[in-house]
Amino acid sequence: MACSSSTCNSSGCYKGYNEEERKPTTRAAVNGRNSHQNLCVKCKSNEPICCGIDRDDAKFCRDCFKTNIYGKFKQAVTYNAMITPSDKVLVAFSGGPSSRVVLQFVHEMQYRAQRNYDASKDKSLPVFGVGVAFVDESSIHSFSSQEIEKAIEDIRSIVSNLAPPSKELYVVPIENIFSSDGFDGKERLKKLLDAVSDDTGKEDLLIHLQLLLLQKVASENGYTRVVLGSCTSRIACHVISATVKGQGYSLSADIQYVDSRWEIPVVLPLRDCSAQELNTLCGLDGLKILELLNGPRSGINGLVSSFVKVLQEENPSRECTIVRTAGKLTPFHFNRIPEIHDSNVPLATRRRQKRHSLKPNGSLSSESFCPICNSPLDKSNLSSSLSSLGSHQNSDILAAACCSSCQFQILPKEPSLLEQFVSLLPQPLITKANHGDQGDFSLLREQIQDFLLSDGEDEN
Amino acid sequence: MENQLFKPGERIAIGASGGKDSTVLAYVLSELNRRHNYGLDLFLLSVDEGITGYRDDSLETVKRNELQYGLPLKIVSYKDLYGWTMDEIVKMIGLKNNCTFCGVFRRQALDRGAALLKVDKVATGHNADDIAETVLLNILRGDIARLSRCTSITTGEDGPIPRCKPFKYTYEKEIVMYAYFKKLDYFSTECIYSPNAYRGFAREFIKDLERIRPRAILDIIKSGENFRISTSTKMPEQGTCERCGYISSQKWCKACVLLEGLNRGLPKLGIGRSRGLNSDVKKDIKQGGGTESIESKQCGSLDF
Numbered sequence A: 001m002a003c004s005s006s007t008c009n010s011s012g013c014y015k016g017y018n019e020e021e022r023k024p025t026t027r028a029a030v031n032g033r034n035s036h037q038n039l040c041v042k043c044k045s046n047e048p049i050c051c052g053i054d055r056d057d058a059k060f061c062r063d064c065f066k067t068n069i070y071g072k073f074k075q076a077v078t079y080n081a082m083i084t085p086s087d088k089v090l091v092a093f094s095g096g097p098s099s100r101v102v103l104q105f106v107h108e109m110q111y112r113a114q115r116n117y118d119a120s121k122d123k124s125l126p127v128f129g130v131g132v133a134f135v136d137e138s139s140i141h142s143f144s145s146q147e148i149e150k151a152i153e154d155i156r157s158i159v160s161n162l163a164p165p166s167k168e169l170y171v172v173p174i175e176n177i178f179s180s181d182g183f184d185g186k187e188r189l190k191k192l193l194d195a196v197s198d199d200t201g202k203e204d205l206l207i208h209l210q211l212l213l214l215q216k217v218a219s220e221n222g223y224t225r226v227v228l229g230s231c232t233s234r235i236a237c238h239v240i241s242a243t244v245k246g247q248g249y250s251l252s253a254d255i256q257y258v259d260s261r262w263e264i265p266v267v268l269p270l271r272d273c274s275a276q277e278l279n280t281l282c283g284l285d286g287l288k289i290l291e292l293l294n295g296p297r298s299g300i301n302g303l304v305s306s307f308v309k310v311l312q313e314e315n316p317s318r319e320c321t322i323v324r325t326a327g328k329l330t331p332f333h334f335n336r337i338p339e340i341h342d343s344n345v346p347l348a349t350r351r352r353q354k355r356h357s358l359k360p361n362g363s364l365s366s367e368s369f370c371p372i373c374n375s376p377l378d379k380s381n382l383s384s385s386l387s388s389l390g391s392h393q394n395s396d397i398l399a400a401a402c403c404s405s406c407q408f409q410i411l412p413k414e415p416s417l418l419e420q421f422v423s424l425l426p427q428p429l430i431t432k433a434n435h436g437d438q439g440d441f442s443l444l445r446e447q448i449q450d451f452l453l454s455d456g457e458d459e460n
Numbered sequence B: 001m002e003n004q005l006f007k008p009g010e011r012i013a014i015g016a017s018g019g020k021d022s023t024v025l026a027y028v029l030s031e032l033n034r035r036h037n038y039g040l041d042l043f044l045l046s047v048d049e050g051i052t053g054y055r056d057d058s059l060e061t062v063k064r065n066e067l068q069y070g071l072p073l074k075i076v077s078y079k080d081l082y083g084w085t086m087d088e089i090v091k092m093i094g095l096k097n098n099c100t101f102c103g104v105f106r107r108q109a110l111d112r113g114a115a116l117l118k119v120d121k122v123a124t125g126h127n128a129d130d131i132a133e134t135v136l137l138n139i140l141r142g143d144i145a146r147l148s149r150c151t152s153i154t155t156g157e158d159g160p161i162p163r164c165k166p167f168k169y170t171y172e173k174e175i176v177m178y179a180y181f182k183k184l185d186y187f188s189t190e191c192i193y194s195p196n197a198y199r200g201f202a203r204e205f206i207k208d209l210e211r212i213r214p215r216a217i218l219d220i221i222k223s224g225e226n227f228r229i230s231t232s233t234k235m236p237e238q239g240t241c242e243r244c245g246y247i248s249s250q251k252w253c254k255a256c257v258l259l260e261g262l263n264r265g266l267p268k269l270g271i272g273r274s275r276g277l278n279s280d281v282k283k284d285i286k287q288g289g290g291t292e293s294i295e296s297k298q299c300g301s302l303d304f
Helices: A024-034 A062-079 A097-119 A145-161 A182-194 A199-220 A233-243 A273-283 A299-314 A318-325 A347-356 A381-389 A392-400 A402-407 A417-422 A426-432 A439-451 B020-036 B055-069 B078-082 B085-093 B098-117 B130-139 B144-149 B173-179 B199-212 B216-226 B254-265
Strands: A087-093 A127-138 A170-173 A225-227 B011-015 B039-047 B073-077 B122-123
Touching: A024 A225, A062 A097, A062 A182, A062 A273, A062 B078, A087 A097, A087 A199, A097 A127, A097 A273, A127 A145, A145 A170, A170 A199, A182 A199, A182 B085, A199 A225, A199 A299, A199 A402, A199 A426, A199 B039, A199 B073, A233 A273, A233 A299, A233 A318, A233 B130, A233 B216, A273 A439, A299 A318, A299 B199, A318 B130, A381 B039, A392 A426, A439 B055, B011 B020, B011 B098, B020 B055, B020 B173, B039 B055, B039 B098, B055 B073, B073 B078, B073 B098, B078 B098, B085 B098, B085 B254, B098 B254, B130 B144, B130 B216, B199 B216
Parallel strands: A087 A127, A087 A225, A127 A170, B011 B039, B011 B122, B039 B073
Antiparallel strands: none
C-alpha cells in the first residue's frame, strides 16, 4: 500500500537537489558531486550514493544499498515465517514506491525459489505462488477515464514483466466489496461514504473497506497471505494518528510484522525500511511508480503526515524511533502466524515455522473486535456502552459493538441516519460482526494441542 | 472527586508560578475547599529560577495571589539551593540545553520546598494540553518508561512527596476562559528561553489538531492511558544520591551531575545519552532537553 511521504527529503544533498522528480539522470549527476572522499562502508570499494538516511554523507554504494534493503526484507520474511513454500501470497499493489518495491522483492524471492526448484533433484520444496491485487478507486476519485486506463495498462505491463514465474493480476474496483457489480455498487458506495460527515472518518472507512476487499479477493482465489508494502514512515504516521484518535489500546495490533486477525493473515515485510530508502531504490533501479493515488490527505491523517515529515526533516531517524517506541508496546496473540496443522505441508516447513514464530505474550484471551476497523476492544471500555443499550435494533447493537473511535468519526449520530448507514455496509463486514463473539478458537486449540488426542495426525 | 486525589486534613502545596494554570488552580482549590469543606491545608509554593524579565515579574503576581486567596506563600530559589540562577546558567551553556537544567533543578526545588512546608502532596497546574504534549514527546523520543507513567494523575507515590495534576482533563482553552471570565490575576508571558524547546513541535501540532478535532487532546491522553506496556519493562531502580541524599536511580542525582558540570566549567556533563530521574514536565516552561533512553541501533543519535 502507498506510503504517506512520497518525497525523499534527503538532507544529505545540500545542492538544491529536488527529490520530487526522482529522475535517474538527476541522481547520476548528484552521485558525481557527492562521492568525494568517502567509500561505501560495507564493501569499501565503490562510491557511496546519496540516500539520506543519515544527515552525514551517504554510507552505501549502490549495490550494497540494494543488498541492505533486500536483506531487511528477507530477514522480516524469514524471522516471522511470513512466506513458506506452500503459501500463495497476494501482493497489494497501489502503484506507490513501497508497494512497487515489495512486489519486486517478492518476485525476486519467488524467482530464486523457482531456480532452486528447477535445479534440485528431488523437488522437495515447492515454490510459493504470487498474485497481485490492485484496488481501483476510480469510482470515488475524479480521474479521467484515460488516466485510469493508462494506469491499469501500466500495472498490467509491470506484472507481466515480472515473469517467470507468472503472476495473476486482479484489478478490483472498490465497489466490488458489495457483491453486486457495476452501477449498483458504485451508488451504494457513494451513499455510504457520504453518510460519514467527518473527513478523517471517511478516509479511514475507505481504508477499512480496501482491506476488506483484499481479504475477499484473497479468500475467493485461494491465497494464504496478503502482503502489504507498509514501510517505517507509514507506520510512524499510523502510530501518531492512532494515538490522536484514542486508539492507544489497539495500536500495537496494527504495527507488527504479522496480523492474523483476518481470515487471510496480513504481513508487512517492509516494516523496517523507510520511505526514503524505498524511493531511492525505485529511482536507482528504474522501478516504475504510479502517482495516481498518492494525493494529499485531508483531516487528521494529512496533518499527522506533515507533522512526521517536519520531524523527519529535523532529525532523520525520528520515524525509526517512533516505530521502535511503539514496538515496545505489547502485541496481541494474533500478531504472529498461526501454526500450521495441515499434514499436507511438509514437516520440515512446519518445524521451521514453529522455531521461528514468536512466543505468545502472556495469557491467551479471546478478543472482541470492532466491526468496522477490526481493532481489538478493551473490555473495560466496552461494557459501559453495551449496558446502556435500550432498543434491540440491529443498528444500535452494531454501533455499540464498535470502538469509540469509529463511533465518533464514522458512525452517524442520529438514529435514522445510523440505521441507513448500517444498511449500506457491505455484507462481509456484517457477517464478521455477527461471528465476532466466537473468539479465536484456532489459537486456543493450539495452546491445548498437546493434551488433545490426535486423530492420527503427525506429531509435531 | 473520581480519582480521590485528596483526603481531609491533608496539607497540599500548590506549585505556583503566577501563570494562568497555577493561578486558576489556586483559586479553584481554595474555593472548593471553602465551599465544600474539604478540610485541606493549602499553601502556595513558588520557585524562583532567577530569570530576569520573566520570573521576577511573575513572582509579583504570586505574591498578589497570596493576599487575594489568603494562602501562605513560600518561595524557593535556585540561587539559594544551588548557587546558580538560570541567567547565569544560560550565560555558561548557551540556549540549547538550558531547559534541561531548569527542569531538573525545579523538580528538586519543588520537592525541597514541599519538605520544608511539611506537606503531604504537591498539586501542579498541568492541563490536558500539557499532558497530551508529553505523551507525544515520549513517543517521539523513545521513552517507553515515561510513557507508561506520564498519564497518571498522581505520580511519585512511592517517592518523597507525591505530585498530582488535578487539571489533567481540563483543556488549556477552558482554563484561559475561566481565568478571563473570573477576572483572575495572572502573568501571561512565556519564558524568554522557551522558543528553542523541542516541545514546541508537539505544541504546534496539538494546536493544529485542536482546530480540526478538539476532542483529540483528550483522546491522546486516553490512548496514553490505554497503551499496552508490559509491567516487566525495566524501570530504573530507585536509590539515593551520594552527594545530596535526594532520590536517584544513579549514583548521583541528575541535579548534582548538572551542578558538578556547571561548577567545573563542563557544561555538557549530564547532557546527552544518559538515564536520569527527571520525569514530569514543568508548567509554563517548555522543556527542551531531558534525557533519552539508551537503546541504540541503526538509527542516528538524538543530539541536541
